[in-house]
Amino acid sequence: MTARPPFRRTTPDTVAPGDPASASRPPAPREAAAAPDGAAEPAAPPPTARPRPGGHGVRAAAPLSDEDRGRLLGGAHHDPHGLLGAHPVRGGLLLRVLRPCAQGVTVLAPGLRADLHPEGDGLFAGILPLHTVPDYELLVDYGRSTVTVRDPYRFLPALGEMDLHLFAEGRHEQLWQALGARTMDHQGVTGTRFTLWAPNAQGVRVVGNFNCWDGTGHPMRSLGSSGVWELFLPGIGEGELYKFEITRPDGSRTVRADPMARRTECPPATASIVDASHHRWQDDGWMARRGERPVHEAPFSVYEVHLASWRPGLTYRQLAAQLPSYVKDLGFTHVEFMPVSEHPFGGSWGYQVTGFYAPTARMGTPDDFRFLVDALHRAGIGVLMDWVPAHFPRDDWALAEFDGRPLYEHQDPARAAHPDWGTLEFDYGRTEVRNFLVANAVYWCAEFHIDGLRVDAVASMLYLDYSREDGGWTPNVNGGRENLDAVAFLQEMNATVYRRCPGVVTIAEESTAWDGVTRATHHVGPGGFGGLGFGLKWNMGWMHDSLGYVSKEPVHRKYHHGEMTFSMIYAYSENYVLPISHDEVVHGKRALVSKMPGDWWQQRANHRAYLGFMWAHPGKQLLFMGQEFAQGAEWAESHGPDWWLLDPSYEAEPDHRGVRDLVRELNRRYTATPALWERDTDPAGFSWIDGDASEDNVFSFLRFAADSTPLIAVTNFSPVVRHAYRLGVPDHIPAWREILNTDDPRYGGSGVANPDLLKTEPTPWNGRTASLALVLPPLATLWLRPA
Structure with missing residues (x-):
């Protein structure tokens, strides 16, 4: 067998200028064989097969010009195929090959064995007595080894x-x-x-x-x-x-x-x-069904996951054995992966991408990642992933000034540099760059069966003055601050993904009041722009306001009551997701339960009441891992959720298991109750019962299904029990039954409840002709449905 060269795992990132021919040569390269079966290393020929320069009537060829030779050896020639390979000339066939380190090259073809003349620096050439190009191979002598290879420069372009x-x-x-x-x-x-x-x-x-x-x-x-x-x-x-x-x-x-x-x-x-997929998908049923119901009219509760730290050390395939069953048990309809595209720095959580088309190798191969998605689909769980087209890092082996000049980034340094993250912004106005990104969005959905893309940092893309001081940015051609290239890119991306991948949803993380984020691209809004074309948008305003409210002591909440009701003023301006994401439980913001005031019982009660309120509020739900069992510590990507809190040997384990049981029940009730999701984007699907009970810290409202079946949600954000609390209700429903109570002892609550039927009384209240009286548990949410 031929000798195998040393394997080098690390690679050089930069090469200084200079003539490579003058550098010391590495060991002979491992050549690909020309055997019919494509074997990589055939047996070396016997010693008698050593080539003899000029044999079999091979005439010397005219040497390359100094310019061509210098450019070819210096890696600066635009057409090496014009110099290398076989070319008809007067009197025969000129064949020239470039084989660094070789001592001799012999041409092998049917009825032909000819030795080429050495020209120095690994070049060998000769004029063969042939009139057409045969199906030839090269026998390359490296001194200590000999290999038979096919010549790369005999092939036509393989790209159409x-x-x-x-x-x-x-x-x-x-x-x-x-x-x-x-x-x-x-x-x-x-x-x-x-x-x-x-x-x-x-x-x-x-x-x-x-x-x-x-x-x-x-x-x-x-x-x-x-x-x-x-x-x-x-x-x-x-x-x-x-x-x-x-x-x-x-x-x-x-x-x-x-x-x-x-x-x-x-x-x-x-x-x-070099990679090729061999995964055989087994999710045909899921793929056929996923687009049957528009996402804004379907149940949609999301468990956000950082794959590398959910269970640290697990591979994609090991995650496939654990994650689907866990998510299915909790009743979430979807998982959302924080970015899985390859990224050099794990501490970026995947948001500084260098390999836009490659799943991170930290947990396995691309087919291993396909296996995980497949397993989730077979468990009936949709898969969303974070996609980051807003910027990329400056690593000198990746995209920055890729071919010596700005290529993927904007030509204007002020436009290219992202002021917050030390990264570079894409040039959305360049045709090829836009194609690179649009095709990438399609790639993840088509090749990995991803069901949705949550697009990160959309606001930073939309505004030319994003995080820039006055004078640090240039207005667009209309004199405005909108990045017209980014708007066009997002519209094209959304339109292309929805056309090519039926059933997929795109979701914008957009933190401003940009008009029409989830409006169709062909519908022009008041600002003169067509919609961006997203399916859903994270409701950052609801997240900020509601977390601000629940972090206050109950005695002060009445002064902030409007922070919880303000979201309904704009609730139907877009198709919203209510996100309690990773961003809200890191960097000193504290975990969700730790934001709550009071002692440990009150913190958990607030946590449970807040989740009950969130799951009933118009919009889809998203909860980050660890918050489903009231983890008290902030998330850290180095160790992930504190799973030990659920260990039966831990003294406070029932406290955490109770919150997780509540999340399971919330999802179960939510999925089974069309009133909570069927008319999320229709104002007729919601009605306040009393949105002004600030002195009581109480919020009560009705949700309606498409067939008008109602559900009552009432939250008491005060730590006192409220007896005989009256609510105005529809007069055509004679009685109501409590179907969810976050104060249930099963979840760690005090057990204050309404176990009996609640009868509607002809007592006008809250602007309605009928009402009912019930008991409100402390720091709790109740859901009631018609009996």
């Missing part, structure tokens, strides 16, 4: 003109099938096509473990004005590590990971990996 046209137009909606590393059969040979967009580069070469990270022998060709570079490497397959060595406009070089890589090394290593 239509792919290049669509990319140039910004309309390639399956871009991942055109750019990056893709295994394929090309001209009857198995290998990998490498393609890269780098329009400012003088030259690009593929480097990897298959060539000892020396790209001298693997320069790529430019495919014209598209800015795309291409090279098909026969025999290279799945699992190979690679990067691209780019010669910048100034002649210096940089080694970059593939922006389109579908698999990466596990950080802190940064190489890209």
Whole structure:
């Protein structure tokens, strides 16, 4: 067998300018074999097969010009295929190959065995006595080993003109099938096509473990004005590590990971990996059903998860054995993953992405991640993921000044630099960049069966003056502060995802009052803009106001009563999600239960009452992991939720288990009660009973299903029991029954309840002709339905 070169796990990120031919050479590269079965390393030929320069009538070829030779060896030639490979010339067939470290090269073809003349620096050439290009192979002698390989420079481009046209137009909606590393059969040979967009580069070469990270022998060709570079490497397959060595406009070089890589090394290593999926999906039933009901008219309660810390140390496949059963038991309809795209710094929680097309390798391979999504779908649970198109980090092996000039970021440094996060903002006005992002959104939904994308930091994209001082930004062409390029990008992304992936929902984290976030893109609003086209929007105002209210001592809450009712003034301006997310339980904000005033019992009671109020309020629900069992400590990505609080040996375990039992019951009742979700975006689905009982710290309202079946929700945010508390109710319903009480002893409550039927009385109250009297437990929420 031929010798295998040393395997190097780490790769260089930058290369100083200079002639690679003058550098000391690495060991002979591991070449891909030309055997019919594509075996990587065939047996070496017998010693008698050593090539003899000039044999079999091979004439010496005219040498390359100094310019071509210098550019080729220096990694700055736009058309290496024009110099290398086989080309008809007068009197025969010119064949030139570039094999660094080789001592000799022999051409093998049916009826032909010819030795090429050495030209120095790994170049070998000769004019063969042939008139057509045969199906040839190369026998390369490295001194201590000999390998038979196919010549990469005998192949036509493996990327079609239509792919290049669509990319140039910004309309390639399956871009991942055109750019990056893709295994394929090309001209009857198995290998990998490498393609890269780098329009400012003088030259690009593929480097990897298959060539000892020396790209001298693997320069790529430019495919014209598209800015795309291409090279098909026969025999290279799945699992190979690679990067691209780019010669910048100034002649210096940089080694970059593939922006389109579908698999990466596990950080802190940064190489890209050739990958192909072999997962067989088993979620056909889920995929067929998920779009049957519009999401805003369906039950939608979300458990937000940071996968790496939910159960620290678990792989995707191990998570698949635990997470679906846990979420299903609690009754959530969906999980939402904090970003899973590859990111170098774990402490960013995934919000500083370098590998937009690759699930993080920290927990396994892309197919392992598919396995997790598949398992959740088979358990009847939808999968959302955070998607981060607002910015990217400045790592010099990733996207920043990718080919020597601003490419993915805006050309204007003031527009490119994100003032808050030390990152770079995408240039949404550049066609290819917009295509990169739109196709990426489609990619996760199409290739990984993701059911929804929660788009991070939308506000930072929409405003040119976001976090910028006066004078630090330039108005748009209309003199306004809106980022018109970002608006157009978001509209295109949403329209494309909804068209290509039926049943998927997009969700905006947008913290301002931008008009029309969830309005259709073709509907123009008062501001003159079409809607952004999202399906749902996080209600950041409700989150801020409601948490501010419950953090106050009950004696002071009456002065802040409007903070809990204000949300209903704008509740139907968008399609909302009510988010208690990771952002609210870190960085000194305290866990949800720890925000509550009072002793431990009162904190838990407030926590339970708040969740009951939240699940009844118009809008969808989202709760971050750990808050479902009243974890008292802030979340930390280094260790995740405090699962030990649920250990039966822990003294306070019933306190935490009780809150988790309440969340389970909230989800069960919620899913079974159309009044709580069927008309979330219809004002006719809600009516205050009494929204002004500030002296009592009480909120009471009615929710209505599409068939007008009502549900009463009443919350007492005071630590006192209120007896014979009267509420105006519809007069056509004779009696009501308590179906949920957050003060139930099962959840850790005091047990104050309404066990009997509550009869409607002909006593006018709250502007209605009928009412009922009930007892309100302290710091508790009740749900009542018609008996």
